[in-house]
Structure formats: structure tokens, C-alpha cells
Amino acid sequence: MPTFTDPLREIDAASVKEYALQRGAAELSDDFVQEACQRVMELAKPQAICQQCFYDNTSHMVLCDSPFTISSPTACQRIEDSAIVLMYAVTLGEAVEKEVDALFMNKDITRGLALDSALAVATAGYTKQLVDMLDEAGADKGYKAAWIMNPGTGDWPAGQMANIAQAVHAEQIGVSLLPSGMLMPRKTVTGVIGLNFIGGGCSGSCSACAMAGHCGE
Template sequence: MPIYNPPLRTVDIKETRRYAGLSAADFSEQAIIAACNEMVYLAEPRGSWEMYNYDNIKGIVSASVPFRLQGSKILKHLSHSEKVILLSVTAGSNIETAIEKNFHEGSYTHGLLLDAAATAAVEQVADGLEKNIDISIKPLGYKRIWRFSPGYGDWDISCQPHMLRLTNASAIGIEYTSSMMLTPRKSVTAIIGLVPETDPFTPQRPSCATCPQKNCSSRIQ
């Protein structure tokens, strides 16, 4: 299974502000920039992924041990996919130590901003892995649709053991707890559908405009 070990040169300031729940200028721009800059040095970004055939009628990923997907939204999302890519990414465990240290020492603002920057960082790693995957799928005549993670819609996180097994996530240090949370905490698993380039199907991306959670602190106005 391919291992992705990218450099993290910057962390998105706008996304960090959003993940921190700052719809207005609650904190100074300098404080946010400082957290993003520190995250560049703290993060240990890694990813792993694998491609599988997919039965879009039965919703089964054709692995050595078949993986049946459960949930109407994920099945609809992949309804035109002939293959899928399962991926795992992490920003590493150093981050959690630094965040906990800041909260323990009473630096709550910086700890909160580091946590938000870490969320932005792991999403950037996943974005970069997607672009890296394009090199492999384009010669096969496929296009990728946007990634879908356990916990979105009605796709339950109880599938995490399968996701980690099928992406060899242990090779990059990702495990799961009894409550199906990932460790290190700033880690993500996802599935990407591969649709024939000739198929016009494009699933609608989730957005704040279509989300029913009107009071979400991360909502983009």
C-alpha cells in the first residue's frame, strides 16, 4: 500500500479561524498566525491508501475480506463508482502533547488555536493525498469524487476498524479506541469514489448553505 509522507509548509489561516469557531475577530490575527506557524513544526503528516474494486449495487468493497458499506448517504454518494480508494491520514501525535501542555499551563487561547490549526493541517494532508492519487487514477480512465469520511451523514464510525485495516493505517501509527475514535486524535479516514471519466455524475458537496445545523460554530456566513 502506498505511503504518503509529505512536507507541511503552511497551515491555512482562514480554515484555522473557522475550526476555532471564530466568526468574528475574537483573537488577534497574530495569535492565529503564531499557532499555524507552530503547527508547521509540530506536525508529522503521513498517509496511506489503497485502491479496490467496488460493487455499487451491493455496496461492497472487494477486499480479501469484503467490506459492506452501511448508510444511505454513502451508498448514494458511491452509486456511480466502479472503484474506490480508502485512505488514512494523520498529523501525528506530537500535536496532542503540545495542546495538552498549553492547557495544563493555562495558555488556553494558544491551546485552542493549536487544536484548530491541527484540524486544518490534517485536512490539508488529506487534500494533498487526493492530488497525489490523481497520478495513479487518470491513466485508468477514472475521475475522483470528493472524499467521504465515517461519521458523515448516516455512515457510522463503527466501520473504522475496517477502514484502518484496508488502508494499513498501523504503518503510519493510527489506531482506534473502544469508542471507535482515532488515535492520534488528529487523524482521518475516508473513501473516494472513482467514476469513469465519461460519466457526468458529480455528487453535491456538503456546505454550510445546505447544512441544517444553523448554529454551528464553524459555519461560514
């Protein structure tokens, strides 16, 4: 099962500040944001793992070592419309989360929110790095990532994050499943990525294409 261990490239400071403010930070200086981003870069041990998703259209079941039925009509439709579907898990490790917990325990709420927000933004950024790598790997054969979806978004229950983690054997990148169904590290993200055949002359935009939904057939 392929693993991805490239270094974390960067963390978008503006996104960190916006995310922290949305979560209730009354005010957040640029210095706090930069400090949080730098600390995540120092502590993070980014890893990702992915596996092709074998899916039964009739039962909406993912066929793997730990089979499960996808509970999202939206995800099911996207999977059925895609040429290739990959399940994945992404983690930046436990060290950053332990430091976040320590800050909150010491009632350093502002720094805790800043660091936790930087961790969330960095995890999303590393997921994009994974997608970029898949695009590079699929370019020679004409495949490109068309969509990505995670449990906990849209109509997909967050509890299925654990199903995907089990399916891709996320323990290989240090992710564990608690009896409660929660993943550790807590900021672990799992989901599915759909790839479609775009061929050599396609721009990757389907909105104006006569073959939208049917390319590669």
C-alpha cells in the first residue's frame, strides 16, 4: 500500500488566522500566527497512505479487508461516476497535538487556538500535496483528480472516517482507532479521491465539456 512521506511544504498564515478567528479567538496577532506555523513545521511528521477503492454499485459497499457501506448518497454518486477512486488517510503525527493540549491545560488559550488552527490548515495543505502527487503520477496515463470528499462534510457522517482508516491500514502511518471510534492523532483526515480520464488535450475542466461524466468510456 503506497505511503507518502514528502516534507510539509508550507502553511498559509492567512488561512490559519481566519480559521482561528472563526473558532472564537477574540484577536490574534500576526506574531502568534507565525509562531504557530513555525512550531507545526518543526514538530510535524507528515505521512499519508492510500489504496484503490473497490466499490460495489449495487450494495454501495467498499470491498476491502474491513468492508463497509458508504452512508453518503453524494459520495456514492461521485464514486460511481469516477474512473478510479482512492481512499486515503493523512496525519501530521501526535507531537503537535500534545503541545496544543499542553497550551490549553496551561490556559494559554490564544496560543492553543493558534497552534490547533495551524495544525488543521497544515493537514489540509498536506492533503493537497498528496493530490498533487497523484496528479503527477497519473499525468502520463491521462488521469487527474476530479474531486475529493471526507466523512464529516456534506451528507457523509463523520463516523466513517474510522472505516476508511481501517480500510487503508492507517496504523502503518501511526494512526490508531480508539474503542470509541475516534482516531488518534485526532487531526487525522481520511477520505476518498476520484480520478477521471482527461487525455492529453483536456484542460481538466468539465463544466463546458461535451464528454462531462463520460470521459474515458
